[in-house]
Amino acid sequence: MSAKLDAKIPSGPVEDKWDEHKFHSKLVNPANRRKHTVIVVGTGLAGASAAASLGEMGYHVKSFCVHESPRRAHSVAAQGGINAAKNYKNDGDSVYRLFYDTVKGGDFRSREANVYRLAQVSTSIIDHCVAQGVPFAREYGGLLSNRSFGGAQVSRTFYARGQTGQQLLLGAYSALMRQVDTKQVELYPRREMLDLVVINGSAKGIVVRNLNTGEIESHEADAVLMATGGYSNVFFLSTNAMACAVTAAWRAHKRGAYFANPCFTQIHPTCIPVHGEMQSKLTLMSESLRNDGRVWVPKAAGDKRPPQQIPDAERDYYLERVYPSFGNLAPRDVASRQAKFRVDEGRGVGPTGMAVYLDFRESIQRLGVHKVKERYGNLFQMYDKITGENPYETPMRMYPAPHYTMGGLWVDYDLQSTIPGLFVMGEANFSDHGANRLGASALMQGLADGYFVIPYTLGNYLASNKLEKYATTHDAFKEAENNVRMQTSKMMSIRGARSVDSFHKELGHTMWEYCGMSRNATGLKKALEKIPKIREEFWSNLRIPGEAGQVNPELEKAGRVADFLEQGELMCWDALEREESCGGHFREEFQTPDNEAKRDDEKFCHVAAWEWLGGNKKEVRHKEELTFENVHLATRSYK
Amino acid sequence: MSDANDKKINLTLKIWRQKSAKEPGEFVTYEMSGVSTDASFLEMIDQLNEKLITKGDDPVVFDHDCREGICGSCGFMINGNAHGPQKSTTVCQLHMRAFESGAVLTLEPWRAKAFPIVKDLMVDRSAFDRIISAGGYISVDTGNAQDANCLPVPKPDADAAFESATCIGCGACVASCKNASAMLFTSAKVSHLALLPQGKVERAERVHRMVAQMDSEEFGACSTTGACSVACPKDVSLTNIAKMNRELLSSTLFKREAAESDGI
């Protein structure tokens, strides 16, 4: 395949690769670092940790986000926890086990070397966060508390009640603000990256829109780091925050960065079911609930009795039945699919029939209300606020929802994309999770990338290349600015009849129906016919009120939806051409007799990385072959 | 079942409309009918905006993102209450079942000099970021940390630190205070870090700098009325303010002693 797709995995045993690589990486002399300007787009866990760490090292950093404050990045919403191979519980954990679990959990579609490094640095993340003052849960002896989470058979998850993401982000944010204080980092909030500037083949800057004034600004740098999050909002309804978008990644893609495995999306099994047409987003209920809650549906289809009136013998605790060894803790993709099967059998519950129960009756009996409240109090309260029901008394109703995207911009071992000088971190890259991400490992990956990987690999890039400086008056900046201005005025001038949201919903429905929890060739082809039509209408019948030169949320959303309308199509192509089932990608044509995902390692043991060709041309699918030298290819079994 | 209870209600909304900080604003009245009680408050405004957009009018601007009560983006006054009538609830978590049909709701942005209006219900809270950047952190560079369990923290301290750290920075405290003081916000961060052994080294310096920054923004003074804590969607306690005052006092003593021992 294309020479560009060299993952640059260091040679040697997997245990030594990262240390060897760090040793052989070139260094930037401390006195020279301040001469390098680095742009970091995004202030979630990945972006804030990178910007802070690079600032500490002495680089001149410019940090951008769409929010009013870096602290509001979507990472703030993560609830359950963060993994690390500390083995504080003496229950058999190790770096190797975390590595093994993650490769297996990802259904053998991730890169061994990356995953090993992730497991290796996981322990330093906890140390660093504690040093920053992150108030993790503790035991009475004053030491850190752990729980088991999302399909792990060891207790390796660190947490801060149900607000782990918030506390980790506030830690990274405070480190970032410390660098702002010392003027190592310049903060640019309320700026949306709308184009990447590439000069002589290397990333040299970005073009942003100031969301408060509408001004288009150019920023130049020696390298651009993107940590702009995931694209679950392509489904319109997801657990992601409203502003989460593929825009930054997609614009970089159109400038030459390959997009890897776009069809690998994660549907989270425990979310509050949809209530109506006006619903704007879905709320996740942390997977940690499955540690003590039991999932069930009535044995008989169409049983409409209230849950309390259904005796145990008439309940089907289907996860415990189908997966006796993992039970309610089966991995996300598996648990979600099983919920869908039950609903498809007509055994779903609640007014819409599109839900399953998550029941705490037994754990309340076993542990007492007090203990359950201590563990899940804030989640129960959140559920109550949204549904008006009290989970201490009646089982929660849950249904799967789009939650996380394993796909993203292709990066090599150094986190560098196919455009030299463009690095991608956190959920925005195609990352270390293969075809399915295990719980509590996204926070780990975001912080690993930002605190412990990029400080080395970026240095290597800066020290190994002769970097030309360009002014923002360079033609490439002008061209990108014009590009942005033209798109803006084109959208503003349509003056059609439909709102942005109406298009977003239409796209979302299409994606959920044909490219959601399970997919098949007929449906995907249908989606591939529908999406261009929605796109066409979008560009001829969109209505954006107001002006471009002021705060205009409709204009912001329109730009994002325009990108989803292109990226959604690529997702369908990727899902169609990956003729196997693996992890979260379930192709109905490829399943075992007992409905488990059936991989095809012969033909598809690779990363698919797509290259944009422009216009309406179909993108080109490149391959990066994956080899498994340590964890041997095997069928996942959670039975 | 909540969905079975799904009712439709009608409302009158009086919303503050203001194009920008420079232009004057005014209340505009909108009638809403057939609002589902299962919808969230922001979904109700989405519905209003959808109507405005299709008519070609400017939709109502409000800040929001996570819509689950954690990012701190949302917030405005509903009939004089920050985030509306429900205790411990951000406006994004507030659901329409909290209102009776026929209710008249007045929606206003946070009113505080330190929070200039950006547009309609959206304000600029960057003053909070500047307070944090004036010392709301522990100075530890990446790579310096010892093993996390080398530093045990008594559980009550860790839990108390967490309670303070749970602040989402929404600004309801400032908006609810008659003086528009930022004491609850600032003290929550000061307490969080002062409660932990890691944070003790810099505590004197920290409290001084953060309070100085707070004073230099246009926040008012604290008269310990406690309206802030009542309005706080995360129940951040008033004891944080008391703690900060103690920190401030002891750090002043500490500073004086240090100066004396230096012979200054």
Ligand SMILES: Cc1cc2nc3c(=O)[nH]c(=O)nc-3n(C[C@H](O)[C@H](O)[C@H](O)COP(=O)(O)OP(=O)(O)OC[C@H]3O[C@@H](n4cnc5c(N)ncnc54)[C@H](O)[C@@H]3O)c2cc1C
């Ligand atoms: C409800 C929920 C719960 C979760 N719980 C867990 C959990 O318990 N454990 C776990 O490990 N993972 C969890 N996850 C996943 C995890 O939170 C995310 O994958 C992770 O936080 C992503 O971090 P990030 O830094 O990559 O991106 P984000 O935090 O999404 O940050 C993206 C940043 O990029 C900026 N940005 C985006 N586009 C642009 C642009 N065009 N221009 C400028 N700036 C831009 C944004 O402003 C933001 O600052 C959860 C996710 C959700 C949705």
Ligand code: FES
């Ligand atoms: S929108 Fe995030 S707290 Fe309300």
